[in-house]
Amino acid sequence: MPDYHFRPVRRNDLPMLAEWLRDPLVAEWWPDPDYQLALLTEDLDNPAMQQLIALHGETPIGYAQCYPAHHWPAPHFHGLPPDTIAIDVFGAPEGRGHGGAWLRALGDLLLRETSLLVIDPSPENLRAIRAYEKAGFAGDTVRLDSEGQSVRIMTRLR
Numbered sequence: 488m489p490d491y492h493f494r495p496v497r498r499n500d501l502p503m504l505a506e507w508l509r510d511p512l513v514a515e516w517w518p519d520p521d522y523q524l525a526l527l528t529e530d531l532d533n534p535a536m537q538q539l540i541a542l543h544g545e546t547p548i549g550y551a552q553c554y555p556a557h558h559w560p561a562p563h564f565h566g567l568p569p570d571t572i573a574i575d576v577f578g579a580p581e582g583r584g585h586g587g588a589w590l591r592a593l594g595d596l597l598l599r600e601t602s603l604l605v606i607d608p609s610p611e612n613l614r615a616i617r618a619y620e621k622a623g624f625a626g627d628t629v630r631l632d633s634e635g636q637s638v639r640i641m642t643r644l645r
Contacts, residue, residue, distance in 0.1 A: 491585075491592040496538035496550070501528060503579075504550060513577045516612055527552075541582065541589040548582025549589055551575070553597060556605055563607060563630035563638050571603045571642075587621025594622055598645045607638040616641070 496504070504527060507513055508520035517523045527550075530536040535558045541549035556564040556571040564573065574593070578586050594604055608615040610629050616639065624641040632638045 490544050491589045492542050493539040493551070493593060493596070494542065496527075496531065496540055498531065500540060500547075503547065507550065507577060507579050510580055512614075516609060516615070517577055539593070541585075541593065543582065543585055543589065546581055547579055548585050549576060549578040551590075551593055553593075560633050563632045563640060564605060567605060567642075568603055570601045571605050572597050572601045574604060574606050576606070586615075586618035590618060590622035594624075594643050598643070602645045604643045606641050606643075607632065608641070610637055610639045 501524065505520060505524050508517055508523050514520055527538065530538060530552065535554050537553040539551045539553070540547050541551060552575045553572050556567055556573040557569060561573070564571065574590075574597070576586070576590060582589070597604055604624070606619055606624055608619065610616075619641050622643070624643045626639065626641040628640045629637050630640060
């Protein structure tokens with residue numbers, strides 16, 4: 488089994504994350520890399536947000552942010568249990584082909600703390616949806632998020 492593990496994001500990771508956000512395959516779904524980086528930077532000081540770098544061996548291959556699904560206004564998460572953890576992710580170029588596997592490993596860790604995980608890709612982001620399915624997420628309900636964008640609600644149970 489591949490060696491996937493996680494460490495907290497550090498401030499000195501921000502240049503690397505900026506580079507990943509500028510990758511066209513990431514920027515398509517995380518638009519305006521400078522704005523996204525500002526949000527990630529702001530969240531470093533938010534105790535509700537857990538930000539992680541996914542590693543394969545010692546190589547950084549992805550970013551994940553995990554947070555209580557009901558912490559911020561998120562109408563698309565209505566009806567999910569109060570302890571649900573939401574996850575947002577993007578991969579590094581070095582992590583292509585590993586997304587489903589490292590997200591499965593992250594899910595295994597997070598499901599020690601809660602009974603339900605949720606992820607909410609754009610219904611058009613088929614590459615991400617395939618990776619999330621490989622990681623054990625399922626669901627095809629489409630709802631509008633707090634910005635009025637369509638998102639597919641995918642969950643993974645303990």
